[in-house]
Amino acid sequence: MTTPLTHQELTDDELLRYARQVLLDGWDIDAQLRLKSSRVVMIGAGGLGCPASEILVRAGLGQVHLIDDDVIEASNLQRQTLFLPEDIGQPKATTAANKLKQINPLSTAQATVARLSEDNAYELLNMAAGKPDLLLDCTDNFATRDIINRISVRFQIPLLTASAIAMQGQLALFEPHLQTGCYHCVFGSVVLDEAADERTCANSGVLASTTGVMGNLQANAALQYLGLTKNPLTGKLLLWDGSQMQQRLMGYRQDKNCPICAV
Ligand SMILES: [Zn+2]
Structure with a gap:
């Protein structure tokens, strides 16, 4: 992974906050330190992005960067767990990042209100500061997923992609440097089929629990990947039927x- 762990340690505040986690069999101080030294870029701060980012930040992720160009609407409140009625009309990315900072001040949350494209990817992903450790695809349409996939392969950044429609979800973690697909x-x-692209939450509907489950499964895979350097989904697509x-x-x-x- 990224930063060597030898020069880092957990502060007293971190040891206190993450006490139940470092007690876990199979999750120790080194795993917590790896998570602390990790930077994750999430594309989409909606139904999947809210629960996934909240769990990762609560668990002790070092840096999360949310990219989303959308604003909060009344119909988002049913499942987008970081937002309140008074947030309607505000940008999702900055609103979510502000909530994440409140939830865990020991973690760094950054927001960019923009639409990710192949042209602006280098800048938006802040590649000049080094590659992110993981990309999280939390979007709701095939066209954007295709763009994120191209960016993942081009910059050789692992991609954890989740989707949630109606009462079903999918999850996969691709590692481009391993040439495993x-x-x-x-x-x-x-992904390029226009008919398929029409299947989004906006026109197919989604049960509130579907995005919650899939966002949490996404966080579960991310924690293992970042903290334990283990891909629990190597060569496997997870299909969930609620x-x-x-x-x-x-x-x-x-x-x-x-x-x-x-x-
Ligand atoms: Zn491929």
Whole structure:
């Protein structure tokens, strides 16, 4: 991962706040330090981004950077857990970052109100300061997912992508440097299919619990990846079905003809 741990330690405040976590079997001070030294860029501060960022910041993530160009609407309050009625009309990214700072002042939360594109990615991801440790795709449409996937492959940044529609969700963690496949390898041309792109929360609906579950599963995978340097979803797509209370894993491999990630 990023920073060597030898020159760091947890402060008394951090030891107190994260006491229940460092007690865990399989999660120790080193895992907590790795999480503290990690920088995560999240694209989308809505239904998935709210729960995922809140859990990561509560757990002790060092730096989170939220990128979103949207403003809060009344219809967001049903599932976007960081927002209150008085936040309507405010930008999601800055409002969420302010809430995260209140929730855990020991973590750094940054916001950019903008739409991520391939053209502005280097600047928005602050690549001059070094690569983020992880990208979190918390968006709600296939076109943006495709752009984020291209950015992940181009800059070789791991991508943890989640989706939530109706009562179903999906989760995958791609590691471009390992050549094990990307979003396009799994979903192929569906990402460029206009009909598929129409399946968003805005027009298909989403149960409040679906984004909550998927955002929390996303945080669960991110914590393991950042703290334990372990990808719990290597080569596997997680499929969650809320109506049946079922979860299953589906294997995938890199498409050797993938136009995005195959060399
Ligand atoms: Zn690919």
